[in-house]
Amino acid sequence: MEYVIRPFRPADTDAVVALWESCGLVRPWNDPRRDIARKLTVQPELFLVATDREAVVAAGMAGFDGHRGWVNYLAVRPELQGGGLGRAMMTEFERLLTAMGCPKLNLQVRAGNEQVMAFYESLGYAPDHAVSLGKRLIPDDGGPARDASVDDTVAANDR
Template sequence: MTIRRVQPIDLEQLIELWEIVFPNDPPHNAPHLVLPAKLEVDDLILVSWEEGKLIGACMLGYDGHRGWLYEVAVHPDHRRKGVGTALIKSAFETLASLGCGKLNLQIRTANAGVVAFYESVGFEVEERISMGKHLA
């Protein structure tokens, strides 16, 4: 398995992966919209390849103070094989190399089953209220 930053050649398979892993995402999260917008800002998307197939990915954010982890996706055929853990560890290394001291993530309540996974790689539940507003 190889993990690296996203390249243009990855986009078709990355869109397919996100559509498989996140089939019920709201329309504003459609990968064909999100990915080009993200790449206009930076290339902080990690992809995991194995035997010519994109099997996992995660998008990172960093504002100079805190980091964020978004859209962690592992193809269903490759789950529970260490792909997600390897992606998260690469995210830690990537953000730390940029000077990031703290990494945050949000989990949808409908996906609360992944809490134990994130705890296994060092995340802790923090008491927060998450709020959002769509601008478009």
């Protein structure tokens, strides 16, 4: 496979949403099309896809908040997983973030997706001694914005 990693283009939208769905990354409370629209307004150059003869085979969003870098929605087409694409995407995110002066990259792994830990550990990522908290500010699913609560930790992390 000869793939190219490049910034996302709006014409990639359907393919990227289908990829995220096929990888189980879409949740009812995260509208992927709204997430894409938002990302195109903030550091769109850090929203990458890998293509093989124009077909989207991997995608992921990164960002730098001035203190930490973040990666979300990293996905490789299921039949191509294990072939090095995920590593290549993360290497490119690290290159871009380092060039921006970002000193550390953080990411979250959803509860229930622990099998992905071996992937990140092989790239040098390790658990931080921190608890991840979240608070939804703009609900995408029509429901009210929800605060994180102790027994809602998993959902809050997801949202």
